[in-house]
Every structure is written in structure tokens, then in C-alpha cells.
Amino acid sequence: MSDFIKSVNVQDIRFPTSLEKDGSDAMNKDPDYSCPYVTITTDSGLQGFGITFTVGRGNNIVCEAIKLLSHLVVGQELSSIFADFASFWRSLTSEDQIRWLGPEKGVMHLAVAAIVNAVWDLWSKIEQKPLWKLLVDMEPEQLVSTIDFRHTTDTLTKEEALEILKEMQAGKNEREQLIKETGYPAYTTSCAWLGYSDDKIERLCKEAQAQGFSRFKMKVGSDLQDDKRRAQILRQTMDPSHLLMVDANQKWEVQEAIDWMRELVHFNITWIEEPTSPDDILGHAEIAKVLKPLGIGVATGEHCQNRIMFKQFLKAGAMQFCQIDSCRLGGVNENLAVILMAKKFDVPVCPHGGGVGLCEYTQHLSIFDYIAVSGSIEKRMLEYTDHLHEHFENPCRIKNGNYVVPDVPGYSIDMKASSLADYEWPTGRVWQALIKEGVYKV
Numbered sequence: 359m360s361d362f363i364k365s366v367n368v369q370d371i372r373f374p375t376s377l378e379k380d381g382s383d384a385m386n387k388d389p390d391y392s393c394p395y396v397t398i399t400t401d402s403g404l405q406g407f408g409i410t411f412t413v414g415r416g417n418n419i420v421c422e423a424i425k426l427l428s429h430l431v432v433g434q435e436l437s438s439i440f441a442d443f444a445s446f447w448r449s450l451t452s453e454d455q456i457r458w459l460g461p462e463k464g465v466m467h468l469a470v471a472a473i474v475n476a477v478w479d480l481w482s483k484i485e486q487k488p489l490w491k492l493l494v495d496m497e498p499e500q501l502v503s504t505i506d507f508r509h510t511t512d513t514l515t516k517e518e519a520l521e522i523l524k525e526m527q528a529g530k531n532e533r534e535q536l537i538k539e540t541g542y543p544a545y546t547t548s549c550a551w552l553g554y555s556d557d558k559i560e561r562l563c564k565e566a567q568a569q570g571f572s573r574f575k576m577k578v579g580s581d582l583q584d585d586k587r588r589a590q591i592l593r594q595t596m597d598p599s600h601l602l603m604v605d606a607n608q609k610w611e612v613q614e615a616i617d618w619m620r621e622l623v624h625f626n627i628t629w630i631e632e633p634t635s636p637d638d639i640l641g642h643a644e645i646a647k648v649l650k651p652l653g654i655g656v657a658t659g660e661h662c663q664n665r666i667m668f669k670q671f672l673k674a675g676a677m678q679f680c681q682i683d684s685c686r687l688g689g690v691n692e693n694l695a696v697i698l699m700a701k702k703f704d705v706p707v708c709p710h711g712g713g714v715g716l717c718e719y720t721q722h723l724s725i726f727d728y729i730a731v732s733g734s735i736e737k738r739m740l741e742y743t744d745h746l747h748e749h750f751e752n753p754c755r756i757k758n759g760n761y762v763v764p765d766v767p768g769y770s771i772d773m774k775a776s777s778l779a780d781y782e783w784p785t786g787r788v789w790q791a792l793i794k795e796g797v798y799k800v
């Protein structure tokens with residue numbers, strides 16, 4: 359039966375996370391985790407939901423961008439989108455009157471992600487599968503038909519992508535079974551946001567270990583002595599076998615990053631994340647070259663604008679850990695392109711999860727990566743941040759420091775009606791109370 363998209367609705371949802379310094383880092387001192395929440399409704403009454411992650415006031419602009427793109431979506435037939443998703447994707451990223459704002463980057467790309475993710479949610483629900491399973495069960499030909507390979511064919515062609523997927527068909531069932539039993543390895547960032555006190559860091563680290571976490575990430579980059587003290591607290595609290603990663607959120611110059619990390623080397627750091635500008639591929643490559651002999655890799659990706667940037671980071675040896683982001687890139691389709699490129703360069707994919715809804719999303723991408731593309735969890739782990747999951751109908755779940763494989767159909771992003779009502783900016787109940795108290799201004 360043919361079904362057409364009838365409407366695209368968007369709500370401006372924000373959370374006052376800055377009040378407790380949740381999510382704080384060297385460049386984002388007071389982030390309020392936010393997202394446009396997209397609802398796509400079809401003529402037959404089906405609904406798909408999608409978000410993209412932003413921080414605070416900027417959310418409003420992305421909501422407007424989503425409205426601007428809506429006319430490209432309303433009236434489209436679902437079966438036509440699913441038969442040639444890459445063309446639909448390109449129609450959103452390449453519209454003549456809008457493309458100049460990007461192309462394929464920034465606000466417009468965040469907006470594309472929210473819409474595209476909602477379409478994938480709808481597709482998964484129609485197929486009655488969680489998103490990871492929809493992807494895993496697709497024939498390789500169908501999977502590559504969802505990807506726009508434009509500007510990557512010098513590095514990854516459709517044929518090569520097909521070859522990777524076909525080669526990895528063997529053992530898929532066994533890997534699916536295994537990952538359902540063990541879960542997907544997670545690390546936590548929530549113990550050591552930059553604005554947390556030393557006592558809080560120690561307490562949260564102990565609690566996380568008691569829950570089974572053995573991998574931790576700490577924010578760095580504002581003050582070297584603070585970083586050393588906080589790393590010391592974590593290392594004293596953690597088991598010596600546990601992993602420690604650090605994240606500078608783009609704070610440093612290239613040489614400064616190298617010098618700073620030399621000072622932290624004895625804390626046994628697995629990676630330095632976003633040491634400098636996310637656009638500085640050669641800078642990252644230089645940092646990676648110097649830090650490699652010290653056993654420290656470079657991780658980046660949460661601000662990596664599109665597959666073409668990832669291509670260059672991978673080719674230049676500028677990232678040892680590939681941090682795809684379910685919303686910074688243009689949704690599932692472009693993430694698939696990067697997952698396949700990372701496989702070609704043998705770089706582990708460790709998605710970014712620090713933001714509202716990102717853990718709900720990225721679990722699907724990592725599980726798909728393991729079962730159908732990389733076939734490995736070596737050096738791979740998925741970020742977990744312990745915030746705002748209570749607002750989702752089917753939140754991600756952690757058991758013994760691993761993500762539990764989701765089994766509910768869809769892309770896990772349906773928000774509770776009560777949360778939408780409470781946190782819509784500025785009319786929601788929680789915001790009205792904070793505005794009345796003078797904590798926030800409209």
C-alpha cells in the first residue's frame with residue numbers, strides 16, 4: 359500500500375544541564391543539552407521521530423532550518439524513498455536555493471540529520487525491527503543504495519563498499535548472537551566533566567566502577583595543574599588495568615596540544631580527543647605523529663562536518679579513533695559511508711555520545727558496525743553519558759559496563775509526551791518555572 363509523508367513537525371526541546379555543569383568542557387563551560395524534535399507523520403497515520411543534538415540558544419536556528427527543508431519531504435512516497443534513499447538524501451543536501459548555506463555542513467547538515475533520522479525511525483518501525491537489525495538484515499546492494507558516495511569515490515567506491523559488506527556476510531549470525539549475549543563495550547564520560555568538583559569526580563568514578571565500567575574519559579584543557587590533579591584522582595580510584603581517555607574539546611594550538619599531552623603521559627592515556635580545531639586535519643596528523651610513540655592516539659569526529667572531512671582525516675593518519683556522530687553527519691546514511699571508510703583504513707569506530715539522545719542513537723550504529731562491517735570490538739568502545747535518558751520511551755541500557763542490545767523497533771528516540779511538554783522552550787513547565795525564578799531569560 360502506498361503511503362505518503364503528510365507533515366513534518368518540529369519542537370524546540372532544551373534541558374537546563376548547565377545548572378549542574380553536566381556536559382561541561384574546556385570550550386563549552388555551561389552547555390544546555392538541546393535538540394529539535396522532529397515528528398514525521400504519514401497519510402496512514404504512521405509516525406517517525408528524529409532529533410539532532412545542539413546546545414542552548416542555537417537550537418532555535420536548527421529548528422528553523424528543519425522547517426526550511428520540510429517542503430522537500432512532505433508529499434514524498436515512503437516506498438520511493440526506501441527504494442533509492444541516496445537520491446532522497448541528496449535532494450535534502452543539494453537543494454539549489456539552500457545548498458549555499460553549507461554545503462553539507464553546519465546548521466543545514468544538523469537539520470538534515472534530524473529529518474533523515476526520523477525517516478529511518480519510521481522505516482525501522484514499519485519493518486518491526488530496531489534500526490541496527492534493519493541495517494544488518496539488508497542485502498549489501500540495498501544497504502549501499504542508501505549511501506551518497508559523491509566526493510568519496512577516490513577513496514571508497516560503491517563497488518568497494520559492496521565488497522566489504524559481502525565479505526563480512528560470513529559469521530554475521532554468530533556475531534549477532536554473541537553481541538546480544540555480551541553487550542557492546544561502553545566507556546563513561548559522566549564522572550569527569552570539567553565543571554565537577556574533585557570530590558564528585560572521585561565519588562562518581564567509584565559508583566561507575568561498581569556498575570561495571572572499566573573505561574573512563576576526563577575533560578582537560580583549561581589548566582594543566584587541574585588536569586594533573588584530576589587525572590591523579592581518577593587513576594588512584596580506578597583499577598590499574600582500566601582505560602583513561604582525555605578530551606580537550608578543541609582548546610589547544612597544535613604545539614600546545616603536544617606539550618600538554620607530554621605532561622600527562624604518565625597517566626597512561628589511551629587517546630586525546632579533539633586536541634585542536636576540528637577542521638585542522640594536518641594539525642591532527644602532526645599531533646598524532648608525535649604522540650604515537652608515547653602510546654597516545656588521536657580521537658576526533660564529533661565536529662567533523664561530513665564524510666569528505668572524515669575521508670581526509672583517515673587518509674592523513676590524523677585519527678586513530680573515528681568518532682562518528684549520529685547528528686553532526688547527515689543522519690544514518692552518511693554514518694554508513696564513514697563506517698565503511700573506517701573499515702578500509704582499519705581505524706576503529708568509537709562514536710560520540712555526549713549529548714541528549716546520542717547514546718540512544720549510536721548504540722545502533724556500533725552494533726551494526728560490529729555485526730556487518732568491522733566484525734571486531736578490538737579497540738572499539740561506545741561513549742556513555744549518564745544524562746537525560748529518563749526522557750525517552752526506550753532508553754539505552756547499560757549492564758556490567760556494556761550497552762545492552764536494543765530490541766524495540768525503531769531508532770530509540772521517541773520522547774515521552776510529558777518530557778516534551780515540560781522541556782519545550784520557552785513554554786514548557788520546567789522552563790516557565792526557571793524563567794519566573796529569574797534563572798533563565800527568554
Ligand SMILES: C[C@H](O)[C@@H](O)CC(=O)C(=O)O
Binds near residue numbers: 389547607711
Ligand atoms: C558539550 C558536550 O558535553 C561535549 O563536551 C561532549 C563531548 O565532547 C564528548 O562527549 O566527547
Ligand SMILES: [Mg+2]
Binds near residue numbers: 605631632660712
Ligand atoms: Mg568529545
